[in-house]
Amino acid sequence: MKKTTTYAAGILEAYEYLLTNHPDFFIIGQGLWSPWYVGATMTDLDKKFGKDRVIDCPVSELATTGATVGASICGYRPMIVHPRVDFMLLAVDQIVTQAAKWRHMFGGNSTAPATFRAIINRGGEQGAQHSQSLHSWFAHIPGLKVVMPYTAKDARDLMISSVLSNDPVVFLDDRWLYEKEEEYTEIEILDLNEVLPQKLRNGDDITVVGISYTSLLCEKACEHLENTQGIKSDFFDLRVLNPLKLENIIQSVNKTGRLLVVDGDWSSCGIASEIIASIVERVDLLALKSSPKRITLPDSPAPTSKALEQLYYIKEEQIIETIIDLVK
Incomplete structure (x- = not known):
């Protein structure tokens, strides 16, 4: 019998791989310790890897994203989780003006390899302020990679590859895909500069x-x-x-x-x-x-x-x- 997985489980596996194999990786964001566990994509990570590496934080998108960018400049490979991409707009300066420009301004001698995970969470009568995607905004910015996986394999592999990239990455996942099932495959780490459709x-x-x-x-x-x-x-x-x-x-x-x-x-x-x-x-x-x-x-x-x-x-x-x- 073939083993299957889901999109949400693929993201969870990516986190487990990164937290196990890369001590310079940590996650910060809102609701990371809650029973919701970000749509079951982060279930029990705080218990398994500790609350010093899976950090639930106050509601301040600007401050937590700034801390993520700062940590990336100092040698970590952190990820900030924004439960809705709509609210990540409060941190656009840190992403677009700081992280995306950092390598360019320092002639390639310093990088800001932060990953900004933003979740598209629309439908369900949530209205105009909770239903945006905005991926074209971020794809417009030189120095900022933008990833939008469709398959469970890509949800896992492209998340790992985003964190291991030496550039800042906006990783957008869609709640409407979380239950999508497919056959399980082994992890493949990709160079985001070479990924084709x-x-x-x-x-x-x-x-x-x-x-x-x-x-x-x-x-x-x-x-x-x-x-x-x-x-x-x-x-x-x-x-x-x-x-x-x-x-x-x-x-x-x-x-x-x-x-x-x-x-x-x-x-x-x-x-x-x-x-x-x-x-x-x-x-x-x-x-x-x-x-x-x-x-x-x-x-x-x-x-x-x-x-x-x-x-x-x-x-x-x-x-x-x-x-x-x-x-x-």
């Missing part, structure tokens, strides 16, 4: 790109279309937003002639726009059989009511309809 399905009709939770929707839509209409997709999960490496997607678009990017964020100045622009700049335009398209959130803050949420968030059916329209 992961190809999860093969096809000649269209190239589809998903990011984090939208990769789940894309994978289901691609499987449905292949089983019901014979439409076969080259499907990629982006994984790393900065640095953005698109070589294998460009190769795919040259083959299929069609491109759809699905991103659970807004269109304006978003990562979907960047992917399409970067590919159109580098692909053979004569190979395109239709204009590239994107599916994103409506240009509005997230609603609170359940009925409006049903209309607001991207659904598998939207992806299916758009792929059919592109392939016609």
